[in-house]
Amino acid sequence: MTHPALTQLSEEERFFRDSVLDFAKKRVAPRAHAMDEAGAMDKDLIPPLFELGLMGVEVPEEHGGAGASFFNAILAVEALAVVDPSVSVLVDVQNTLVANAFLRWATDDQKSRYLPRLCRDWVGSYALSEAGSGSDAFALAARAEKRGDRYILNGRKLWITNAAESSLFLVFANVDPSKGYKGITAFAVERDFPGFSVGKKENKLGIRASSTCELILEDCEVREDNVVGEVGKGYKIAIETLNEGRIGIGAQMLGLAEGALDQAMRYIGERKQFGQSIASFQGVQFQYARVAMEIEAARLMVYNAARLKDAGQPFLKEAAMAKLFASEVAERAASQCLELFGGVGFTKEYPAEKLYRDAKIGKIYEGTSNMQLSTIAKLLQAEYGIKG
Amino acid sequence: MKILVALKRVADPDNANKVKIPPSGDRIDTAGLEWKPNPFDEYALEAALRLTEDGKAPKARAGEVVVVTFGPKETEQTLRAALATGADRAIRVDVTDDKLDGALVARALKALVEREKPDVVLMGKQAVDGDSNQVGQSLAELLDWPMATFAATIQEEQGALLVGREVDGGVAVLRVRLPAVVTVDLRIVAPTSVYSLKTARTHKYNDGVRFAALPAIMASKKKPLAEVKLADLTADSGLKVQYHGFEPPPARKAGIKVKDVADLVARLKNEAKVL
Numbered sequence: 001m002t003h004p005a006l007t008q009l010s011e012e013e014r015f016f017r018d019s020v021l022d023f024a025k026k027r028v029a030p031r032a033h034a035m036d037e038a039g040a041m042d043k044d045l046i047p048p049l050f051e052l053g054l055m056g057v058e059v060p061e062e063h064g065g066a067g068a069s070f071f072n073a074i075l076a077v078e079a080l081a082v083v084d085p086s087v088s089v090l091v092d093v094q095n096t097l098v099a100n101a102f103l104r105w106a107t108d109d110q111k112s113r114y115l116p117r118l119c120r121d122w123v124g125s126y127a128l129s130e131a132g133s134g135s136d137a138f139a140l141a142a143r144a145e146k147r148g149d150r151y152i153l154n155g156r157k158l159w160i161t162n163a164a165e166s167s168l169f170l171v172f173a174n175v176d177p178s179k180g181y182k183g184i185t186a187f188a189v190e191r192d193f194p195g196f197s198v199g200k201k202e203n204k205l206g207i208r209a210s211s212t213c214e215l216i217l218e219d220c221e222v223r224e225d226n227v228v229g230e231v232g233k234g235y236k237i238a239i240e241t242l243n244e245g246r247i248g249i250g251a252q253m254l255g256l257a258e259g260a261l262d263q264a265m266r267y268i269g270e271r272k273q274f275g276q277s278i279a280s281f282q283g284v285q286f287q288y289a290r291v292a293m294e295i296e297a298a299r300l301m302v303y304n305a306a307r308l309k310d311a312g313q314p315f316l317k318e319a320a321m322a323k324l325f326a327s328e329v330a331e332r333a334a335s336q337c338l339e340l341f342g343g344v345g346f347t348k349e350y351p352a353e354k355l356y357r358d359a360k361i362g363k364i365y366e367g368t369s370n371m372q373l374s375t376i377a378k379l380l381q382a383e384y385g386i387k388g
Numbered sequence: 389m390k391i392l393v394a395l396k397r398v399a400d401p402d403n404a405n406k407v408k409i410p411p412s413g414d415r416i417d418t419a420g421l422e423w424k425p426n427p428f429d430e431y432a433l434e435a436a437l438r439l440t441e442d443g444k445a446p447k448a449r450a451g452e453v454v455v456v457t458f459g460p461k462e463t464e465q466t467l468r469a470a471l472a473t474g475a476d477r478a479i480r481v482d483v484t485d486d487k488l489d490g491a492l493v494a495r496a497l498k499a500l501v502e503r504e505k506p507d508v509v510l511m512g513k514q515a516v517d518g519d520s521n522q523v524g525q526s527l528a529e530l531l532d533w534p535m536a537t538f539a540a541t542i543q544e545e546q547g548a549l550l551v552g553r554e555v556d557g558g559v560a561v562l563r564v565r566l567p568a569v570v571t572v573d574l575r576i577v578a579p580t581s582v583y584s585l586k587t588a589r590t591h592k593y594n595d596g597v598r599f600a601a602l603p604a605i606m607a608s609k610k611k612p613l614a615e616v617k618l619a620d621l622t623a624d625s626g627l628k629v630q631y632h633g634f635e636p637p638p639a640r641k642a643g644i645k646v647k648d649v650a651d652l653v654a655r656l657k658n659e660a661k662v663l
Contacts, residue, residue: 019600
């Protein structure tokens with residue numbers, strides 16, 4: 001039996017990818033520059049993301065989703081990032097973190113209450129980080145105290161993607177700090193729950209249209225039956241959800257790199273110096289050939305990790321590697337492509353500088369590059385039985 | 389309303405430079421070409437979907453949209469894409485392009501129309517490969533149905549369509565009683581071009597054809613796609629158009645610089661012969 005190539009898409013995968021790319025080029029591209037300048041998502045873009053089924057890719061049909069594969073979600077994240085990595089991450093967080101966590105850990109009641117909304121009109125956020133807990137996620141200080149049939153949440157969450165648009169937040173808080181990370185619990189928090197508010201929005205270098213805000217929990221009341229997963233098992237949800245999340249960020253960075261190369265190739269094919277197109281100079285050829293090679297390698301890593309996940313195979317190491325590598329490729333590709341544009345690449349008249357700024361986040365969020373290396377190393381140590 | 393939409397697969401017009409003609413010049417070499425639905429036929433499908441829905445709730449179809457294409461097995465991709473966009477059912481007439489001309493397609497479509505009994509047959513004004521612009525007109529003649537070509541707007545009425553056709557100097561509006569054949573032009577997919585009886589006149593569509601949504605793509609696998617033999621539709625498979633040779637358009641020559649106005653005028657007069 002011969003295996004199909006990783007990059008060989010099924011008919012439905014190809015339709016879907018083409019449809020998302022078509023949407024991105026026609027509807028997102030004309031707004032990307034203005035959204036970047038304004039530092040805000042165009043509200044008109046969000047309803048069509050739901051209509052196209054991009055906000056509940058893996059959610060089964062009975063809950064209002066498309067019932068498609070994780071790989072399809074990855075294709076959507078990639079295709080959107082070709083045009084705008086900000087819109088891409090909105091879709092990414094919704095699928096690979098929020099819907100993913102609900103699908104895996106929520107009760108049937110929670111699924112029937114929240115999944116249809118997530119597929120229809122509710123953007124979701126994943127709220128783990130705090131000012132004092134970034135890479136050291138389990139040091140989080142947000143508290144949850146049981147009072148009768150509800151929990152009272154207090155604390156602040158930071159760097160929460162999509163927060164300005166979100167209606168639903170998966171908030172991690174500790175019910176018993178004396179138990180350390182084993183007190184961490186996940187809560188489904190609706191935007192209009194008493195005591196919940198969205199705070200300051202960050203003014204960022206890149207992916208400026210994607211909102212990143214602080215969340216403020218001041219005696220925020222959450223029903224007991226809104227605990228997602230078991231009390232004290234939030235750490236497990238946090239860790240395991242982020243495994244899929246990394247593949248998503250890998251896909252976002254892959255799409256970004258593809259977008260940068262595509263823009264650059266069109267430009268250098270037309271731009272003439274010394275009487276010939278820039279693209280025909282050997283020194284330039286070797287530059288874009290290397291970018292293309294790196295993109296291909298990143299694509300294989302991202303697709304492989306996603307296909308492993310769909311096949312129910314272990315994918316942790318592959319996911320960490322794909323995210324780490326794709327974010328490095330994106331940064332190099334965006335930088336190189338900006339240079340290929342020459343002076344105009346440095347201006348906001350062309351999209352190269354935006355992608356260069358957008359690329360930087362890839363090495364930082366959903367686990368810094370150092371954390372990915374640490375994960376990979378730990379898995380290798382386990383394989384070889386090395387302690388410490 | 390039941391609508392039959394004829395779709396043709398064509399070589400991607402954005403990659404026209406990939407079209408190769410072998411030295412024999414007896415055909416176009418289709419190897420390596422990328423295929424796409426004929427854009428005007430995609431517009432016809434969009435018009436059909438708009439005519440069979442309330443623009444506010446486009447997921448529910450009022451009536452039926454059946455798509456048909458003529459082609460080999462691979463053209464089922466074109467049909468699947470149409471099903472994913474919203475068509476209910478697809479038919480592929482099994483035949484290859486070299487065995488077809490406009491008149492034969494029209495004869496076969498006539499038989500298909502008699503089977504399917506649609507209220508409207510919609511198609512692009514022409515396919516962007518051969519640019520023959522014949523099938524719609526021939527079909528209407530064979531069926532003896534009313535016809536409106538180059539539709540830029542369509543408004544559904546009881547038992548009729550009000551069709552706006554862009555002509556030199558304005559828009560000609562004609563009312564065709566159903567059943568009818570309508571061929572569409574590019575402006576049919578503008579935001580206010582097509583209104584079913586259900587769609588409020590204040591409704592504005594997005595410009596262009598709709599995008600296939602993921603749930604519909606997943607569901608399209610389960611929609612019926614039937615194969616029909618050309619011979620089952622028409623006994624007469626003779627071609628009226630015969631191709632005698634193909635050659636690529638001549639390569640464009642480099643321009644020249646003229647010395648002065650006198651030189652320019654002389655060249656326009658003697659070489660270009662436009663003065």
